[in-house]
Amino acid sequence: MLRERIQASNYSFLDKLRSIDYLLILLIIAIGSISVFAIYSTEGGKFSFYTKNHIIRLSVFFSLFLVLSFVRVSTWYKNAYLFYIVGLILLITVLLFGISASGATRWINLYFLNLQPSELMKIAVIICFARYYHRIQSSDIQSYKFLIQPIILLIIPCYLVIQQPDLGTSILIAGSGIAIIWLAGLNIKYFVYSGLLLLVSLPFVISILKPYQKSRILTFFNPDRDPLGAGYQIIQSKIAIGSGGFFGKGFLKGTQSYLEFLPEKHTDFIFTLFSEEFGFLGSIILLFLYILLIYRIINVGLVSRSFFAKLYCFGFATAIFLYVFVNIAMVLGMLPIVGAPLPIMSYGGSSLLSIMLGLSIVMSCKIYNQEQISVY
Amino acid sequence: MLNRGRNIEKGRVITRRMFILAAAKILLFAGISSRLYNLQISDREKYEILSDKNRIREWKTPPQRGIIVDNFNKVLASNDRVFQLHLILDEINDFDVTIFKIKNIIGLDQFEIKKLYKKKERLKPWDTLVVSDNLTWEQFSKINLYLHELEGAKPVLSTSRFYPYANDLVHVVGYVGDASPKDLEKSEIKENFVPGLKVGKYGIENSQEKMLIGNYGIKRYEVNASGKRISQIDYIKERQGNKVNLTIDIEIQKYAQDLLKGKAGSICAMDIYTGEVVAMASSPTYDPNKFTHGINQKDWQEIRNDPLKPLINKSIAGLYSPGSTFKPLVALAALEYGILDPNKTIRCKGHKHPYELYGVKYHCWKKEGHGYMKLRNAIKQSCDIYFYEMARLLGVDKLSIIAKRYGLGTNVLGDLYNDEKNGLVPDTKWKRRALEQSWYLGETVINGIGQGYIQTTPLQLCLMTAQIANGGYKIKPHIIKDKSINYKGVISKIKLDQSNYPLHERNYLDDINVEYYQRMYHKKSNINFVLDAMFGSTNEQYGTSYKSRYDDPKYQFAGKTGTSQVRRITDLDRELDLDTEQIEYKKRDHALYVAFAPYKDPRYAISVIIEHGGSGSKAAAPLASKLIKRIIDRHKLREQFNNGNTSLA
Structure with a gap:
């Protein structure tokens, strides 16, 4: 134990620099640059509010990412629960003092940024669960005692986020939590049973949904039900993407988005705009960049010694995958419209902050990949 | 070691599960990719069309209506500059406020405002609301002055139909108005319609819609989701409708209309060789310009409730018994069938000894009687007794054949006017079919003096006279200039044919390649x-x-006078023998006159009908006389103009 500690503290700065995953950084820069162009395009080719803000946020959070990457992974480990508790407190603060927009209360005004704690909670749950399962013996994982705790840890934030209301983020939080429980080795039967249970209780769940959520789900199954209302977004998004063709309409030439047919084009529907302008080719390239990003994160997990790092990286990779998949599937009309931003690409400070934060933890896992973390 | 082994086991589980997850991710990403492929490559065309539909919106621009000119190219219906006020609805924040401001500036009344709100409800949010399509210059300049306060208001210079000869031509040219749902069913309107476009409602405007309407232009704009125009992509210019050239001489038409002022009736004038209608006046009349922007209630009621019925085009939709104007045709029929010798003498003994048939008495109009009459004199003095006897000998069926041949019983101008009447030339078959009664000889007798069932329009009488005056040649009356026929040649052929009678070595009409000249x-x-x-x-x-x-x-x-009874003349009437002025207006006889001029080498036929004007010789013939002079004075000009010397007009 002692030896390992010494070993860890003995990392020279040069060693640290050498073990940085430069490909991961390149990928972040690449996706970040694409996002700048996309946001620039949403403003009709004007260097205006959203573009400026996005660039500022990208640079600030990217710097933050670089700095936080050198925080020792054991520090993250130690503060994992704290992270989670802070997240919970922020969520409760939102419920009490949050600011509202379009019928939802999701933000806390921090003057320089309207913080959306639910975004931070996405990361907090992963890091919290990674720590939780890090110390549990594989033989104990199946016991109810150790199963009940993470479920409660998961239900609390999910419930708070649903109250905002924000079904999308809540599902994403639940998704990443469940992914880590899966990775930790919980018997498959639990997943099968709870899946069946969910299916059975689906009608009941739908009945307690808010009317707009219900209508979104109904509209998902038949967008033409209400082409100018709830179905409008899906239809217009599909038109935009479909009309892009193989090569796209060209940068700044996406008529659907330029002419304001696209709703929320700089946030949830940024992929639609990108895909309209850069076509199938551009979309596949962007998708490939995300796959590479996910692959690099998994790779960090694979080369890490500690379970915490492994669980965190695999869990975070799955979370990134979920965000990307849910967002793109949604704008392609494969999933109902739930508020889910596309990582890095979408305009939005909190989402970007939490992704960068998550990535910096991944990077710290990489830099300190040989660090052994004591169970206690 | 146990701990270590467990840890290795745990690491393996994590890694294994990670790979299972990764496989699932790859699968799902593949799903996304195939969906992208579907949308962007397989169904690309479908979505491209949808995107263009979204992106491009078309605005149709209204075409200018074709103009209508008279024989001398004088404009009878033009497109005048008008000042309009349009509201671009999507530029208005508060419609109520804007309307209130406009109301104060141009002075709209409550009724008009209500109409505007109703109109607005039918429009789409990006449409244009036409607040007024005919502002005065004062209103227009005032709007321009306050324009900065009126969001969405757009003063527009537009064109609208204008009839410079207003009242003088409405029964010929007709008028335009807003298209009704029924109008929109017509293909020529449906294909070229633009909201707000005025369409023909009556007369030439209506029947020549296809010529006049033109083709709309298309302005294609790129629009955003709320329908706001971003940029113009394409502009296909509208095409003005074609010119319609009438055969009417507006000078004569105006004069005829003047002659009829204060009376109800009709004057028609026709070229007896070409069939060109030179004038077709109907009185009383009304101003078609009032209809262009929607007639107001008061004016409309005034026109509708006028007892002289201005809305009826008396020349073609007024049905009258021809009275004595029918006599030349009766005489012709009798002669053609060889029924009687023109030298046959019949004595008209006045009211004391009327013509009797099966105990029914038939009186001559002349109380004292005409005395001994031969056919020529009977026509000249319009002796009824002679015609009673002649009609009896002739029979109604033979008479109807000749009457129909010379243009009675069928409408004259075809489908140019939707209200033109066919009139009625009775015969025994008709009566059996229509009334399911057999024909009485008494009816033949009164038919002989143009009374009874027979009904004609003034234009038919004009045509009848023309076809007798031209020597018995069939012509085709028309009111829209037919430039395909060389009428100069036609006339000389007919005259050759006339002068070679009775030699008839050849039929000169064969040289005319127009089938209706017979x-x-x-x-x-x-x-x-x-x-x-x-x-x-x-x-x-x-x-x-x-x-x-x-x-x-x-x-x-x-010419030939006619007095058409509007009711049965009783013995009491004969005894009273009142002057026209002493009889109640509605009960007065219609005065008729048909004539052709000049007598030597005739060229024009005219018919005059004055409703309830009394006797033809007093009320109708003097008007005809005046008009004939005017027509003949203008004949040379017309001839030269029609032969290509257009500089004269």
Whole structure:
């Protein structure tokens, strides 16, 4: 134990620099640059509010990412629960003092940024669960005692986020939590049973949904039900993407988005705009960049010694995958419209902050990949 | 070691599960990719079309209506500049406020405002609301002055139909108005319609819609989701409708209309060779310009409730018994069928000894009687007794054949006017079919003096006269200039044919490649006899229209008066023998007159009908006389103009 500690503290700065995953950084820069162009395009080719803000946020959070990457992974480990508790407190603060927009209360005004704690909670749950399962013996994982705790840890934030209301983020939080429980080795039967249970209780769940959520789900199954209302977004998004063709309409030439047919084009529907302008080719390239990003994160997990790092990286990779998949599937009309931003690409400070934060933890896992973390 | 082994086991589980997850991710990403492929490559075309539909919106621009000109290219219906106020609805934040401001500036009343709100409800949010399509210059300049306060208001210079000869032509040219749902069913309107476009409602405007309407232009704009125009992509210019050239001479038309002022009736004038309608006046009349922007209630009620019925185009939709104007045709029929010798003498003994048939008495109009009459004199003095007897000998069926041949019983102008009447030429078959009764001889007798079932329009009488006056040749009356026919050649051929009678070595009409020019007579001398009798009627003493004659051979005309009874004349009436002025207006006889001029080498036929005007010789013939002079004065000009010397007009 002692030896390992010494070993860890003995990392020279040069060693640290050498073990940085430069490909991961390149990928972040690449996706970040694409996002700048996309946001620039949403403003009709004007260097205006959203573009400026996005660039500022990208640079600030990217710097933050670089700095936080050198925080020792054991520090993250130690503060994992704290992270989670802070997240919970922020969520409760939102419920009490949050600011509202379009019928939802999701933000806390921090003057320089309207913080959306639910975004931070996405990361907090992963890091919290990674720590939780890090110390549990594989033989104990199946016991109810150790199963009940993470479920409660998961239900609390999910419930708070649903109250905002924000079904999308809540599902994403639940998704990443469940992914880590899966990775930790919980018997498959639990997943099968709870899946069946969910299916059975689906009608009941739908009945307690808010009317707009219900209508979104109904509209998902038949967008033409209400082409100018709830179905409008899906239809217009599909038109935009479909009309892009193989090569796209060209940068700044996406008529659907330029002419304001696209709703929320700089946030949830940024992929639609990108895909309209850069076509199938551009979309596949962007998708490939995300796959590479996910692959690099998994790779960090694979080369890490500690379970915490492994669980965190695999869990975070799955979370990134979920965000990307849910967002793109949604704008392609494969999933109902739930508020889910596309990582890095979408305009939005909190989402970007939490992704960068998550990535910096991944990077710290990489830099300190040989660090052994004591169970206690 | 146990711990270590467990840890290795745990690491393996994590890694294994990670790979399972990764496989699932790859699968799902593949799903996304195939969906992208579907949308962007397989269904690309479908979505491209949808995107263009989203992106591009078309605005149709209204075409200018074709103009209508008279024989001398004088404009009868033009497109005048008008000042309009449009509201671009999507530029307005508060419609109520804007309307209130506009109301104060141009002075709209409550009714008009209500109409505007109703209109707005039917429009789409990006449409244009036409607040007023005909502002005065004052209103227009005021709007421009306050324009900065009126969001979405757009003063527009536009065109609208204008009829410079307003009242003088409405029954010929018609008028335009807003398209009704029924109008929109017509293909020529449906294909070229733009909201707000005025369409023909009556007359030439209505029947020549296809010519006049033109083609709309298209402005294609790129629009955003709320329908706001971003940029113009394409502009296909609208095409103005074609010009319609009428045969009407507006000078004569105006004069005819003046002659009819204060009376109800009609004057028609026709070229007896070409069939060109020179004038077709109907009185009273109204101003078609009032209809262009929607007629107001008061004016409309005034027109509708006028007892003289201005809305009826009396020349073609007014049905009258021809009265004595029918007599030349009855005489012609009798002669053509060889029923009687023109020298046959019949004695008219006045009201004390009327014509009797099966105990029913038939009186002559002349109380004292005409005495001994031969056919020429009977026509000239319009003796009823002679015609009673002649009609009895002739029979109604033979008479109807000739009457129909000379243009009665069918409408004259085809489908140009939707209200033109066919009239009625009765025969025994007709009566059995229509009334399911057999024909009585008494009906034949009164048919002989143009009374009874027979009904004609003034234009039919004009055509009848024209076809007798031209020597018995069938012509085709028309009011829209037919430039495909060389009428100069036609006229010379007909004249050759006339002058070569009775040699008839050849039929000169065969040289005219127009199928409707045909000889209608059996014996040319019969026609000439009738024409000569009509000459007597006007130009010889005791002739019924002797007072209206001209001695100058240039203007000398021949005609026939008519007085058409609107009710049965009772014995009491005969006893009272009231003057026209003493009889209640509605019960007065219609005055009729038909004529052709000049007598030597005739060229024009006219018919005059004055409703409840009393006797033809007093009320109708003097008007005809005046008009004939005017027509003949203008004949040379018309001839030169029609032969290509257009600089004269």
